[in-house]
Amino acid sequence: xxxxxxxxxxxxxxxxxxxxxxxxxxxxxxxxxxxxxxxxxxxxxxxxxxxxxxxxxxxxxxxxxxxxxxxxxxxxxxxxxxxxxxxxxxxxxxxxxxxxxxxxxxxxxxxxxxxxxxxxxxxxxxxxxxxxxxxxxxxxxxxxxxxxxxxxxxxxxxxxxxxxxxxxxxxxxxxxxxxxxxxxxxxxxxxxxxxxxxxxxxxxxxxxxxxxxxxxxxxxxxxxxxxxxxxxxxxxxxxxxxxxxxxxxxxxxxxxxxxxxxxxx
Amino acid sequence: xxxxxxxxxxxxxxxxxxxxxxxxxxxxxxxxxxxxxxxxxxxxxxxxxxxxxxxxxxxxxxxxxxxxxxxxxxxxxxxxxxxxxxxxxxxxxxxxxxxxxxxxxxxxxxxxxxxxxxxxxxxxxxxxxxxxxxxxxxxxxxxxxxxxxxxxxxxxxxxxxxxxxxxxxxxxxxxxxxxxxxxxxxxxxxxxxxxxxxxxxxxxxxxxxxxxxxxxxxxxxxxxxxxxxxxxxxxxxxxxxxxxxxxxxxxxxxxxxxxxxxxxxxxxxxxxxxxx
Numbered sequence: 001x002x003x004x005x006x007x008x009x010x011x012x013x014x015x016x017x018x019x020x021x022x023x024x025x026x027x028x029x030x031x032x033x034x035x036x037x038x039x040x041x042x043x044x045x046x047x048x049x050x051x052x053x054x055x056x057x058x059x060x061x062x063x064x065x066x067x068x069x070x071x072x073x074x075x076x077x078x079x080x081x082x083x084x085x086x087x088x089x090x091x092x093x094x095x096x097x098x099x100x101x102x103x104x105x106x107x108x109x110x111x112x113x114x115x116x117x118x119x120x121x122x123x124x125x126x127x128x129x130x131x132x133x134x135x136x137x138x139x140x141x142x143x144x145x146x147x148x149x150x151x152x153x154x155x156x157x158x159x160x161x162x163x164x165x166x167x168x169x170x171x172x173x174x175x176x177x178x179x180x181x182x183x184x185x186x187x188x189x190x191x192x193x194x195x196x197x198x199x200x201x202x203x204x205x206x207x208x209x210x211x212x213x214x215x216x217x218x219x220x221x222x223x224x225x226x227x228x229x230x231x232x233x234x235x236x237x238x239x240x241x242x243x244x245x246x247x248x249x250x251x252x253x254x255x256x257x258x259x260x261x262x263x264x265x
Numbered sequence: 266x267x268x269x270x271x272x273x274x275x276x277x278x279x280x281x282x283x284x285x286x287x288x289x290x291x292x293x294x295x296x297x298x299x300x301x302x303x304x305x306x307x308x309x310x311x312x313x314x315x316x317x318x319x320x321x322x323x324x325x326x327x328x329x330x331x332x333x334x335x336x337x338x339x340x341x342x343x344x345x346x347x348x349x350x351x352x353x354x355x356x357x358x359x360x361x362x363x364x365x366x367x368x369x370x371x372x373x374x375x376x377x378x379x380x381x382x383x384x385x386x387x388x389x390x391x392x393x394x395x396x397x398x399x400x401x402x403x404x405x406x407x408x409x410x411x412x413x414x415x416x417x418x419x420x421x422x423x424x425x426x427x428x429x430x431x432x433x434x435x436x437x438x439x440x441x442x443x444x445x446x447x448x449x450x451x452x453x454x455x456x457x458x459x460x461x462x463x464x465x466x467x468x469x470x471x472x473x474x475x476x477x478x479x480x481x482x483x484x485x486x487x488x489x490x491x492x493x494x495x496x497x498x499x500x501x502x503x504x505x506x507x508x509x510x511x512x513x514x515x516x517x518x519x520x521x522x523x524x525x526x527x528x529x530x531x532x533x534x535x536x537x538x539x540x541x
Contacts (some may be wrong), residue, residue, distance in 0.1 A: 009276035019347035030339040031310035
């Protein structure tokens with residue numbers, strides 16, 4: 001059989017677009033990933049009571065965009081501005097009311113890539129804080145929260161044990177010193193807390209694989225002692241291993257972190 | 266007998282332009298999504314989600330632990346399968362008809378043809394070139410190995426395809442921009458230099474040329490041995506010297522066929538085995 005260029009071109013277009021359409025019809029065409037689909041869904045609401053209190057109009061966390069200012073988000077979701085500022089450890093010289101989500105890159109350049117603080121982090125925080133439903137988008141799969149945000153969520157909301165464990169897996173632990181700053185904008189002696197961040201690059205977190213631990217110098221034997229078994233595959237997430245084997249990720253993570261810190265002082 | 270006037274495989278050009286614009290708009294839409302302004306009816310997926318090579322580099326991890334390599338999604342797997350279906354049928358036509366990086370090299374090459382005339386695409390001595398053509402398999406092995414070992418996109422920082430459509434976002438590694446720059450510059454002298462010497466996806470698709478159902482075939486009985494098919498081939502394959510083009514570098518562009526440049530009707534054709 002001989003084939004003409006017009007036929008070949010048509011077949012190429014049909015196979016590609018027909019294949020995509022067919023895959024879409026079968027629900028297989030997914031251009032986004034749900035992180036750890038077998039673990040706790042991060043879009044779980046945190047209770048009807050919280051939701052009733054916080055639903056404001058028709059806004060949902062998914063509506064939050066990179067060009068939204070913290071001031072707007074505060075109004076949209078009825079979250080105090082100082083809570084947002086503290087949660088995301090905004091430096092004192094930045095006005096939280098005018099700070100845009102897309103500006104995270106400039107203040108947290110180190111939190112790019114595998115552990116990202118950005119628009120997705122704000123959406124996630126708002127969702128958990130308000131109890132509103134939310135799903136991550138494609139480029140938000142590496143989204144993390146800073147420790148202050150997680151502390152607020154743990155203290156302010158009724159998170160389940162599973163949700164807390166999940167949050168712990170996606171927390172960037174930062175050391176921060178609280179510094180009193182006189183804002184004095186309204187003539188009052190209001191103080192805000194400034195957070196000074198120090199990032200530890202070798203942080204055991206939800207996206208850490210056994211391969212990462214080995215890269216950081218941990219011997220296989222040491223890892224296997226801590227997890228109490230053989231490493232099934234070096235590409236596996238430590239978090240997934242713990243979930244599959246019913247191990248407390250928080251404790252395992254802490255033990256591994258101690259070893260990592262010892263090896264990399 | 267036809268004259269030596271070249272007929273355009275116009276549908277190939279149309280598809281190349283279409284896919285180039287489509288991918289460019291998807292890349293723009295992906296960035297625009299954050300500002301709340303999106304191009305309607307168009308996907309805002311990441312470039313990784315619409316690249317079939319992402320499926321290839323994720324195969325090991327998917328088989329081993331059931332997850333995708335970072336930034337790779339199920340859509341990449343679907344595209345990988347669709348392109349493999351095309352490759353088993355027609356060889357690596359994806360490279361010649363769809364791949365936007367291949368297309369832009371070809372377009373830059375048109376300028377190179379004007380600059381260097383007959384020297385264009387003949388700068389690299391054949392005895393060296395024949396070995397350089399296997400570099401892309403080394404690249405393929407390295408990409409697959411490094412991705413399997415780390416679970417991360419080892420290729421990401423040097424990927425000229427990603428750099429091409431994201432250079433304006435500030436998210437591209439300098440190495441990616443350098444590789445893109447070198448590729449485009451080299452395209453002025455050599456047709457599709459990235460495809461020939463470095464593309465890991467082209468390497469794997471090229472293997473299907475060895476057994477694809479359709480292939481470029483030359484009818485010896487009517488061939489006038491004018492060699493025009495060989496001169497026209499962007500990948501420098503000696504079409505005039507073989508009955509069937511089973512070269513791993515063929516991109517199925519059909520520019521050597523009787524439909525395009527061969528002056529004798531029905532002599533160089535894209536066909537199945539029984540046709541000759």
